[in-house]
Amino acid sequence: MSPPRPRVLVVEDNESIRVAVAADVDASGALVHECSDGRELEKLLDSFRPDLVILDIMLPGRDGIELMKVVRGTSSAGVILLTARDAVEDRVHGLAAGADDYVVKPFAMAELLARVESVLRRMGRVPSAVTVGDIVLDTNSGDATRGGHDLELTTTEWRLLSYLAAQRGRTVSKTQILTQVWGYDNYDANLVEVHVSALRRKLEAHGPRVVHTRRGIGYVLTA
Incomplete structure (x- = not known):
């Protein structure tokens, strides 16, 4: 019997990026759900119960750093932050706030998929x-x-x-x-x-x- 597919939630307000990321993560073997803001994220943490959240920092309403605290407070899911800000202090801030990894836009999808695999593998959710x-x-x-x-x-x-x-x-x-x-x-x-x-x-x-x-x-x- 094959292990269950890891669950990945993509939270991104840019539709073209969100759809592309969701499609490629799905093709890599994960079960994927997507949403565009914090309200949907909170609902899906209970109903979808993701193993990993790919979370854009620059979201309408509460930003990704605030929402990561929500994830950490209610879920054991890993978090990969997406952002257009590539300053060292921004990366350090995101990681210090609890992110498992940090990817700067624009990014190669192969790089993001490798980071998704790496985080899920550390969590024991994918084979090596x-x-x-x-x-x-x-x-x-x-x-x-x-x-x-x-x-x-x-x-x-x-x-x-x-x-x-x-x-x-x-x-x-x-x-x-x-x-x-x-x-x-x-x-x-x-x-x-x-x-x-x-x-x-x-x-x-x-x-x-x-x-x-x-x-x-x-x-x-x-x-």
Whole structure:
């Protein structure tokens, strides 16, 4: 019997950010709920009972720091703060107030997903390894294997494979990959092609092709 999916609550008043974060966290295997302000947050703490809250600091009404105190007072959920303020004193203030982690906007989705995994793993809510077919990604060590063989990936290749694994079975565009892996969408798309080709060579040294091209659309990992 597989363990229950971790519950993640996304609290963000910017709809486009909220929807994107919720969709990608859901695709990574969590059960996700979203809301836009503190009133909804308080209701969902009781009804949804999240394991982790992704909480924007700059919310209408009470800000994220105040709302984090509400979370801490009524729940054992972890908290990751999202903010556009990247000054050291702001980060220190957020962490000192009780946040488990802190992500500055704009961020690469792959980075946020890695931080979500890290917090949930420390809480014992996710396994330390992600398995897709015969590919194993150890999120503790950063190692990757296929069929028991070390893949020796670069940092970028690791992020790329982790993102494709989180989206396994779904076709993702080059723009999505640029945004989620690099944090930008204005790089030359050839950058994606170069890294996908390098990743394929390492994967296919130990088995058949699993990263497929959907011509004119993007790439999909099927294993």
